[in-house]
Structures are given as C-alpha cells and as structure tokens.
Amino acid sequence: MENMQAPSVGGVRLPRGNGETLRLRRGASLTDFAEKINANPASLVQAMFHLGEMVTATQSVSDEILELLGQEMNYKVEMVSPEDEDRELLESFDISFGDPGSSDEELMSRPPVVTVMGHVDHGKTRLLDTIRKANVQAGEAGGITQHIGAYQVMTELEGTERPITFIDTPGHEAFTAMRARGAKSTDIAVLVVAADDGVMPQTVEALNHAQAAGVPIVVAVNKIDVEGANPAKVRQQLTEYNLVAEEYGGETMFVDISARQGTNIESLLEAILLTADATLDLRANPRMEAQGVAIEAHLDRGRGPVATVLVQRGTLRVGDSVVAGDAYGRVRRMINEHDEDVTEALPSRPVQVIGFTSVPGAGDTFLVVDEDRVARQIADRRGARIREAQNAAKRKRVSLEDLDKVLKETNQLNLIIKGDNSGTVEALEESLTKIEVGEEVELRVIHRGVGGINESDINLATAENTIVLGFNVRAEGKAAEVANREGVEIRYYSVIYRAIEDIEQALKGMLKPEYEEVELGRAEIREVFKSSKVGTIAGCMVTDGIMRRNAKARLLRDNVVVAENLTVSSLKRFKDDATEVRDGFECGLTLSSYNDLKVDDIIETYEMREKPRA
The missing domain is CATH 3.40.50.300 (P-loop containing nucleotide triphosphate hydrolases)
Known part of the structure; x- marks a missing residue:
C-alpha cells in the first residue's frame, strides 16, 4: 500500500502514477501536464518551487523540467517530436501526409x-x-x-x-x-x-x-x-x-x-x-491531392505572400485550399519560372503560389485539404505549437540558487531581423545565434519576419532596446522617421557574412574588459629605516625592470609572498622625489602603511593591463 500513497514534495501532496507513459508535446506547460493526470496545476507549480525551479502554470517549460516532475510522481514522460505531433494533428483531421499506398497503375514517372x-x-x-x-x-x-x-x-x-x-x-x-x-x-x-x-x-x-x-x-x-x-x-x-x-x-x-x-x-x-x-x-501519383515542400517564400508588395513550392506527389490546381507550416490560403494564381500563369502543377514541378494569408517558412511541408476552414485550423494549431516550442527553447532554467545572477544586469544584445524571404531570415538567425563570445554576453532575436521594416518593428525595438537588422529590405514610410526620432539603430545588409561580422564585433564590444598582470620590476631591500613621519622606509637596489611610484606591489620573503595588494606610495632617489627608478640604481620607498620590512626582502611591482580578447 505504501507505493500507492501520493508522493510529497516539500509538503505538497501529488498524485502518484504506476510508471505509465505520458506523451507531451515540446513546449508544454504545467497546466497541460496537470490535465493529463487530472491534478491541480497550482500544486505542480508549488512542487516545482520546492524542487528549485520557478515555473508558472501556463508558461512553456523545457523537456528536462517535465521529465524531472514525471520522475517525482512515478510517470515516464515522453516528448512527442514535431514530426509525430504534426502527423497526429493531420490524422485528427483525417489527412495522411505521405503517399497512401498508390497502386502501380496510378504511379507515373516524374x-x-x-x-x-x-x-x-x-x-x-x-x-x-x-x-x-x-x-x-x-x-x-x-x-x-x-x-x-x-x-x-x-x-x-x-x-x-x-x-x-x-x-x-x-x-x-x-x-x-x-x-x-x-x-x-x-x-x-x-x-x-x-x-x-x-x-x-x-x-x-x-x-x-x-x-x-x-x-x-x-x-x-x-x-x-x-x-x-x-x-x-x-x-x-x-x-x-x-x-x-x-x-x-x-x-x-x-x-x-x-x-x-x-x-x-x-x-x-x-x-x-x-x-x-x-x-x-x-514515380508519383498525379491523381491524388497535392503534397510537397515550400522551397522559398517572400512578401511581395503588390501580390502579398508568394511561395515557391515543389509538388512532390499529386497535382496542384488553382482554387485548391492549401496549408504550409503555419500559413494557409487558397491558390489564387500559379506562375512558372518563365513568369507564365499555369492552371495545374504535376509532380516535381516548381511553381510560385499566390494566395497564402501569411509567409510560409522555407522547407515547410504543404498539402491540399478539402476546405479553407480545415486549412486554417491546421495552420492555427501548428502556429500555436511552434510558438510554444520557441518559448520553451528561449526560456533558460532558473533555479533558486542562480536567481541572484539572473536578477543582476546581464549584457544582452536584442535583435529584430527583417529580410526579403523566409529562407534568408532563417539562415541569418541560425548563423547569428551560433556566434560565441563567452557567457557574459547574450544575443537574443526577439522578432524576425519577412518584408520591409515597419512602424511596429520600430516600436518593439524602442521598448526592448534593440537593433533592427534589415537584409535586402528597407524601412517603410514613417518607420524611418520614427526610428530617427526614437534613436533606434537600423542596420542594412545585402551580404550575409558582413552582418555576421558586424554583430560579432558588437557582441565583443559588450564584453567586460579582461585584465592581466604585467610585471614592472623587482628591487632588493638593502637597508630598513624607521621614520616617525612616514613609517618604515626601504632602501633598495633595483635589480630588474623599474620601480614606479603608485604602482601595485607585493613583498616576497625567501621567495614566499608575505604581503599582497600594496602600493608604492613614495619613491625617492637620494633626497629627490622620483616618478620611477630603473634597474641598477638605488632608491628609497615606502609600501602604503605596511611596516614589516626586512633586509633581503624582495619588492615586486606590477600593473594590471587590459588584455585584448581573442
């Protein structure tokens, strides 16, 4: 009976599983988890707090957190891959993506x-x-x-x-x-x-x-x-x-x-x-409803979203309801590579499709469905899933131990990326997020999109303290005026590696400077004098380098450091004050208010210089 009792985490009673598997999508929240096991989401939030994780009930959380919670409650958590989730989504609409076992008579060479x-x-x-x-x-x-x-x-x-x-x-x-x-x-x-x-x-x-x-x-x-x-x-x-x-x-x-x-x-x-x-x-079946891949997509000022699609099986016709990733629409017009209108596209045929309500992503699968309503529902579900997965990926695990670090100001460069087509924007984002300059500085892409830079982009940049990066696009109408007025920086690029170089330099510029110790010189104490006015004075012979007034110093006795963080507070050559004394010369000096000086001690002076980063 003991195994059947509800486990307790920090005094919070939780339902206990029998080792069964829970299937959860990427970016699921604690509310989604609670629905699966018929529990109160608030108790899961409380339990996570006691496990050292601060999570709200509705925010997307990472796979590790869900698996950690599952272990505590004797559930095996299985994360559903985006491909499986997409297949299940299509099956729920009675659609199968893939060739549904066409007979040899129906297959034609492509x-x-x-x-x-x-x-x-x-x-x-x-x-x-x-x-x-x-x-x-x-x-x-x-x-x-x-x-x-x-x-x-x-x-x-x-x-x-x-x-x-x-x-x-x-x-x-x-x-x-x-x-x-x-x-x-x-x-x-x-x-x-x-x-x-x-x-x-x-x-x-x-x-x-x-x-x-x-x-x-x-x-x-x-x-x-x-x-x-x-x-x-x-x-x-x-x-x-x-x-x-x-x-x-x-x-x-x-x-x-x-x-x-x-x-x-x-x-x-x-x-x-x-x-x-x-x-x-x-070979492919040209008689089925079209399926394929969106190779490229961009926003055309006159025609709206335009996607280049490659039909892989079936025949795409004008008037078909289509969905590609989280974009949907109806094929209003199809254009081939010679800028001629076509009414249908057979397998392996690339065409530009006009009629999407938003810009699909490069590489998104597209398929024809029975009606616009189904296309919109599939696109909406996919869109919600993509947003949740992105939120989960962006969120860093914050434990109670490192909350203090998180609350302190971190150096973060925020970017908005706008480009002329979705493939370019995606490739640019992927390249920029791979730039590594250390853990002190973080690059965050807060928004990306296809088309010109508009006022809403500038407003978002103003709120988030962000640089707007335009790739083969320009600021539209009032957007440039607003950017000038608000002091938002817009950078324009037409070659991708120049953008990467500039952003890398910007990130390196945000790093805190690193300092290294550079030895200035060493002096050997030959005599020690006591003075009621200045304390203990060391009469020294400079054996290497220079002694410099106000330089940092340490005291060595028998090659062991006996005092650190000292300063050469006064330096004299005979009776005259000196700024520095070189090797081979004698000098008298005092080390801050440190008085435990002995004959044969070595004084080592050094300075901290900024180190260029690799």
Missing part, C-alpha cells in the same frame, strides 16, 4: 529534382546561368546566390525530351541551413568542383549534406578551360570521400565542364538523367 552544391566561387551560379540561359549572378550582392528558386529545363536523352527540375541553393557557408533543406527535397545532388582549385572545405561540407540526405551524387568538374586545370586530381581527391569515378571502377559519374564556355553542359544533363534512371525509381 522528373528528377536536382540541387547544385559546392564551394563558393567554384562556378555553381555560372553553371545554373548557363543551364537556364539567364544571368542571376549579375543581380546578386557579392556574387552569392541569396534566394532559393527552382525551375525546369528540358534535355534530350535517347531521342526523348525529358524535363529536369533544378533547385537553386545559395553558396556561402552561412546558408548551411538552407542548403541542407534544399538537399532534403532533392533526388540528385550535383557537386561542382573547380578543376584548378580542387576539393575545398565547403566542397566537403556540401558533400556531407548530400550523403546525409542519402541522395546520389553527380560531380561536375568545372573550369576545365582555366590554366592549371587538373580534372584527374579532383577525381583522385574525391576518392577519399567515397566518390569513385566510373572510369576508376566506381559508381559516380564525373563530367568535365566549362560553365563559362558552355562546354559539355548537355553531357552533364544526360549524366543526371542516367544516374536517376539507374539508381532511383522516380
């Missing part, structure tokens, strides 16, 4: 989806330009592709015209989050390596993403027309990363190309199709 990856400056954008005959690079700041776009090209293989879908991923390492996301919706990765440069750190990084995503790789050895090009060296280097060329007996197709001159581009497209046919069974 084009491969290709991501081009590789080191910066190895010619990815030039290759994509050459493939689609459009110059993206000229409009890019710093020559880096900032947005993820997607388009289809046609190529001929064995007399048949076949389409290939390209996802355009950015090249700088700060966009790793977006690039990884691009790989998740990809069938084949094209790894671009410059023949004159060979395998570089970002080449390996891109390769790791592709291999982690489990996609076949085609290697494009670019710049074969450049002096010093050595395609054989590239093949040799990549064997170390388990990419063995077909001519070496491996399975990876290598194609030597020149993106600048357009050499062997058709061969590369053929290699992509041959790899797809050999290693992948690319």
Whole structure:
C-alpha cells in the first residue's frame, strides 16, 4: 500500500502514477501536464518551487523540467517530436501526409529534382546561368546566390525530351541551413568542383549534406578551360570521400565542364538523367491531392505572400485550399519560372503560389485539404505549437540558487531581423545565434519576419532596446522617421557574412574588459629605516625592470609572498622625489602603511593591463 500513497514534495501532496507513459508535446506547460493526470496545476507549480525551479502554470517549460516532475510522481514522460505531433494533428483531421499506398497503375514517372552544391566561387551560379540561359549572378550582392528558386529545363536523352527540375541553393557557408533543406527535397545532388582549385572545405561540407540526405551524387568538374586545370586530381581527391569515378571502377559519374564556355553542359544533363534512371525509381501519383515542400517564400508588395513550392506527389490546381507550416490560403494564381500563369502543377514541378494569408517558412511541408476552414485550423494549431516550442527553447532554467545572477544586469544584445524571404531570415538567425563570445554576453532575436521594416518593428525595438537588422529590405514610410526620432539603430545588409561580422564585433564590444598582470620590476631591500613621519622606509637596489611610484606591489620573503595588494606610495632617489627608478640604481620607498620590512626582502611591482580578447 505504501507505493500507492501520493508522493510529497516539500509538503505538497501529488498524485502518484504506476510508471505509465505520458506523451507531451515540446513546449508544454504545467497546466497541460496537470490535465493529463487530472491534478491541480497550482500544486505542480508549488512542487516545482520546492524542487528549485520557478515555473508558472501556463508558461512553456523545457523537456528536462517535465521529465524531472514525471520522475517525482512515478510517470515516464515522453516528448512527442514535431514530426509525430504534426502527423497526429493531420490524422485528427483525417489527412495522411505521405503517399497512401498508390497502386502501380496510378504511379507515373516524374522528373528528377536536382540541387547544385559546392564551394563558393567554384562556378555553381555560372553553371545554373548557363543551364537556364539567364544571368542571376549579375543581380546578386557579392556574387552569392541569396534566394532559393527552382525551375525546369528540358534535355534530350535517347531521342526523348525529358524535363529536369533544378533547385537553386545559395553558396556561402552561412546558408548551411538552407542548403541542407534544399538537399532534403532533392533526388540528385550535383557537386561542382573547380578543376584548378580542387576539393575545398565547403566542397566537403556540401558533400556531407548530400550523403546525409542519402541522395546520389553527380560531380561536375568545372573550369576545365582555366590554366592549371587538373580534372584527374579532383577525381583522385574525391576518392577519399567515397566518390569513385566510373572510369576508376566506381559508381559516380564525373563530367568535365566549362560553365563559362558552355562546354559539355548537355553531357552533364544526360549524366543526371542516367544516374536517376539507374539508381532511383522516380514515380508519383498525379491523381491524388497535392503534397510537397515550400522551397522559398517572400512578401511581395503588390501580390502579398508568394511561395515557391515543389509538388512532390499529386497535382496542384488553382482554387485548391492549401496549408504550409503555419500559413494557409487558397491558390489564387500559379506562375512558372518563365513568369507564365499555369492552371495545374504535376509532380516535381516548381511553381510560385499566390494566395497564402501569411509567409510560409522555407522547407515547410504543404498539402491540399478539402476546405479553407480545415486549412486554417491546421495552420492555427501548428502556429500555436511552434510558438510554444520557441518559448520553451528561449526560456533558460532558473533555479533558486542562480536567481541572484539572473536578477543582476546581464549584457544582452536584442535583435529584430527583417529580410526579403523566409529562407534568408532563417539562415541569418541560425548563423547569428551560433556566434560565441563567452557567457557574459547574450544575443537574443526577439522578432524576425519577412518584408520591409515597419512602424511596429520600430516600436518593439524602442521598448526592448534593440537593433533592427534589415537584409535586402528597407524601412517603410514613417518607420524611418520614427526610428530617427526614437534613436533606434537600423542596420542594412545585402551580404550575409558582413552582418555576421558586424554583430560579432558588437557582441565583443559588450564584453567586460579582461585584465592581466604585467610585471614592472623587482628591487632588493638593502637597508630598513624607521621614520616617525612616514613609517618604515626601504632602501633598495633595483635589480630588474623599474620601480614606479603608485604602482601595485607585493613583498616576497625567501621567495614566499608575505604581503599582497600594496602600493608604492613614495619613491625617492637620494633626497629627490622620483616618478620611477630603473634597474641598477638605488632608491628609497615606502609600501602604503605596511611596516614589516626586512633586509633581503624582495619588492615586486606590477600593473594590471587590459588584455585584448581573442
């Protein structure tokens, strides 16, 4: 019977479980926990207080706190992953995300989806330009592709015209989050390596993403027309990363190309199709309701939220009710990569969708549902879940022991990030939050969004003492005036690594200065004089460095420190006051009001200098 008694924490009686499992979502509150076990939330708050955690009943709490409470009450707490939670949410609306076991008759072949990856400056954008005959690079700041776009090209293989879908991923390492996301919706990765440069750190990084995503790789050895090009060296280097060329007996197709001159581009497209046919069974059911992924999304001044979506199965049609992440809407219009209106999009087809009520996130799954009401409910539930998970992640555990530290002023840099599209904003936030300059300074992103900087952003910045960071966007209308009036700093950027460098410098500037001890000199006491006016005077010979008036000093006797934190209060050379006395000279000095001085003692002087931070 003893085991069945309610456990007591700090005098608070709590219901006791029998070891059963409680499933809770990320960012759940104590109220959610209490509902599961039919308890009073106030008693859980009180119990947590006695366990050294201060939590309110309705705030999102971390997984550790929920698990700690579960252990005390003999419950096993299982945190539901966002994917499982999303699946359960869709099942509650009688929707299954995934191919519901289509029969072979319903499946039709679909084009491969290709991501081009590789080191910066190895010619990815030039290759994509050459493939689609459009110059993206000229409009890019710093020559880096900032947005993820997607388009289809046609190529001929064995007399048949076949389409290939390209996802355009950015090249700088700060966009790793977006690039990884691009790989998740990809069938084949094209790894671009410059023949004159060979395998570089970002080449390996891109390769790791592709291999982690489990996609076949085609290697494009670019710049074969450049002096010093050595395609054989590239093949040799990549064997170390388990990419063995077909001519070496491996399975990876290598194609030597020149993106600048357009050499062997058709061969590369053929290699992509041959790899797809050999290693992948690319089929999808076009008759079901559309499902897929939002590759990119931005806020257009004239058209509202615009999302580039890649249909993975089913057919997307104008008029469909859609939900993507926590955004929903109805497809009012679909536009292809040639800026032409289309009425339907088949599997592997990328289109821009107009009609969302808000901007979806890059990488959000989208699906078609029966009616607008269902789409709105799913989006609202997802939105609430995302907010709770973010609140739980942002909240730091505050125990009673370190409450004192928390209450003291901490150096915190608050940021509002606004950008031209969701992928960029997400990548920028992820890069900034990874900056590490020590525990004394904290970076906090209090708001992020897509579109121009508006008055509400400035008002939030005023309240929170915040810097507003605009990436490829500007302050709208009155927002700039309000910012000037309120003294809110707005920083504009068009290249991501400049933003990261600036914020890192700002954080380092907020650090408290660090000081290090620098030894000035040593003097040996040869005589000790008593004075009724100034106390004990040491007659010294400076053996090393200098003795300086007002310098800090310590006293050593037989190499043991006998007095610390002393000051050279007076310093004389014969009868004259001196500012400093160098080695090899004699001097007389007094050490504050310290009088226990003996012949042969050593006086060591030093100063504290500010240390430059690494």
